[in-house]
Amino acid sequence: xxxxTASLKDLAQAVQSKKVSAREVTEKFLGQSEKWNKQLNAYxxxxxxxxxxxxxxxxxxxxxxKVGPLAGVPMAIKDMLCTKGLRTTAGSKILxxxxxPYSSTVVNRLEGAGAITLxxxxxxxxxxxxxxxxxxxxxxxxPWNLDYVPGGSSGGSAAAVAAGMATASIGTDTGGSIRQPAxxxxxxxxxxxYGRVSRYGIVSFASSLDQAGPFSRTVADSALILETICGRxxxxxxxxxxxxxxxxxxxxxxxxxxxxxxxxxxFSDKLEPETRKAVEKAVDAVKKxxxxxxxxxxxxxxxxxxxxxxxxxxxxxSNLARYDGVRFGHRADFSKxxxxxxxxxxxxxxxxxxxxxxxxxxxxxxYALSSGYYDAYYKKACQVRRLLRQQFLDAFAKCDVLISxxxxxxxxxxxxxxxxxxxxxxxxxxxxSANLVGIPGMSVPAGLSSSGLPIGVQLLAAHFQxxxxxxxxxxIEEAMNIKELPSVLQ
Ligand code: GLN
Numbered sequence: 001x002x003x004x005t006a007s008l009k010d011l012a013q014a015v016q017s018k019k020v021s022a023r024e025v026t027e028k029f030l031g032q033s034e035k036w037n038k039q040l041n042a043y044x045x046x047x048x049x050x051x052x053x054x055x056x057x058x059x060x061x062x063x064x065x066k067v068g069p070l071a072g073v074p075m076a077i078k079d080m081l082c083t084k085g086l087r088t089t090a091g092s093k094i095l096x097x098x099x100x101p102y103s104s105t106v107v108n109r110l111e112g113a114g115a116i117t118l119x120x121x122x123x124x125x126x127x128x129x130x131x132x133x134x135x136x137x138x139x140x141x142x143p144w145n146l147d148y149v150p151g152g153s154s155g156g157s158a159a160a161v162a163a164g165m166a167t168a169s170i171g172t173d174t175g176g177s178i179r180q181p182a183x184x185x186x187x188x189x190x191x192x193x194y195g196r197v198s199r200y201g202i203v204s205f206a207s208s209l210d211q212a213g214p215f216s217r218t219v220a221d222s223a224l225i226l227e228t229i230c231g232r233x234x235x236x237x238x239x240x241x242x243x244x245x246x247x248x249x250x251x252x253x254x255x256x257x258x259x260x261x262x263x264x265x266x267f268s269d270k271l272e273p274e275t276r277k278a279v280e281k282a283v284d285a286v287k288k289x290x291x292x293x294x295x296x297x298x299x300x301x302x303x304x305x306x307x308x309x310x311x312x313x314x315x316x317x318s319n320l321a322r323y324d325g326v327r328f329g330h331r332a333d334f335s336k337x338x339x340x341x342x343x344x345x346x347x348x349x350x351x352x353x354x355x356x357x358x359x360x361x362x363x364x365x366x367y368a369l370s371s372g373y374y375d376a377y378y379k380k381a382c383q384v385r386r387l388l389r390q391q392f393l394d395a396f397a398k399c400d401v402l403i404s405x406x407x408x409x410x411x412x413x414x415x416x417x418x419x420x421x422x423x424x425x426x427x428x429x430x431x432x433s434a435n436l437v438g439i440p441g442m443s444v445p446a447g448l449s450s451s452g453l454p455i456g457v458q459l460l461a462a463h464f465q466x467x468x469x470x471x472x473x474x475x476i477e478e479a480m481n482i483k484e485l486p487s488v489l490q
Pocket of ligand 1: 153176177205
């Protein structure tokens with residue numbers, strides 16, 4: 001068994017049946033990470049307690065004690081999620097020295113199920129970006145071609161799985177940041193329904209949009225991780241009490257009776273031919289498995305990016321007010337040149353602590369929320385968001401899943417879009433709606449482009465209907481099965 005490319009299910013099985021020890025597995029992945037991280041920059045910080053945690057799993061197994069379903073599985077955790085005693089930076093200078101006194105609920109649940117936190121994954125600063133080029137800790141690279149971006153903002157989490165530097169990982173998705181990098185790196189990524197996963201202990205970007213979710217090599221593995229992290233959490237009042245189904249053991253590949261919708265606005269001439277072809281092939285596979293395919297319409301699709309960039313920046317401007325250099329995180333050096341006012345104290349700390357994309361968003365959001373502009377921008381965006389939600393609910397009255405591209409093209413070259421923010425924002429055209437509406441979404445690999453870069457297909461379902469994503473995703477995964485491996489694994 002090749003440990004680096006094994007599915008989570010097989011790896012967990014091998015550990016539990018003592019074919020391989022959790023320690024050996026962890027050593028292997030730490031070795032691969034050491035070998036490649038200089039080039040890929042998928043991790044910001046490694047967990048120096050990983051081997052200790054792995055040995056604890058082995059000891060439990062030796063004593064015949066029960067271990068969790070993720071026992072011994074090495075995972076990368078996006079640096080947005082607090083990890084007790086392990087530095088958590090959100091990809092920002094302003095948190096470069098922040099060591100959380102507690103762990104996020106997601107990390108507690110994963111570690112409770114036996115997962116080994118291997119390290120903290122690189123990301124765009126405060127998850128603001130689509131390419132992982134805004135990280136204070138440097139860009140992360142795509143394991144399929146090191147000149148290309150891994151996608152953002154959870155680029156490190158996706159690259160780590162694709163490069164065999166973790167069996168699975170966790171990202172966050174505010175407007176596409178799980179689905180896009182999953183698509184660019186050829187792995188599975190799931191953004192669950194808003195409220196499925198606790199946001200407790202996750203650095204806030206835009207609270208009405210943020211959700212954490214898994215990256216993995218297979219659809220069933222993502223289902224298993226989601227089962228572990230979903231569910232009501234008394235520490236996050238926005239978590240849903242909805243029961244968490246056993247998705248991974250209920251996957252059905254017979255799609256008879258299922259209706260799949262193709263939203264026509266997602267197939268405009270902005271879509272590159274190779275990506276269009278990949279989606280069409282996936283649709284054929286879904287038809288073959290018994291589903292009926294219908295065309296649907298979401299006329300407000302072109303409004304998704306403008307609404308998103310008003311709502312997300314408004315919420316971010318408020319959420320990021322807490323980084324003031326007083327209570328935690330970075331503070332400018334005032335020893336030689338003291339601040340003359342409180343305003344100067346904030347300005348100098350925030351001025352050097354935040355990168356330019358984060359500052360741009362704080363300024364945009366503050367503007368949209370300011371009196372005199374609130375009604376014209378923020379309030380209007382909220383109203384159109386409500387209408388967009390209705391259009392999705394209408395579409396889901398006609399079908400069970402929507403099939404679409406994740407982005408208009410595969411990964412782009414490092415440096416190509418970073419100097420043009422608008423161009424970068426337009427990358428989010430197909431992904432932001434799911435967050436605005438609160439529905440679950442998945443990216444599943446559907447082939448390679450002629451230049452050898454992965455292409456993903458996006459699946460969307462109605463609120464709390466994740467099972468449809470796993471069923472349809474499994475069909476596509478089987479039909480489109482990418483056999484090639486990125487060069488770092490050859
Ligand atoms: N690309 C989007 C942005 O820059 C989405 C980011 C995300 O989902 N965290 O805001």
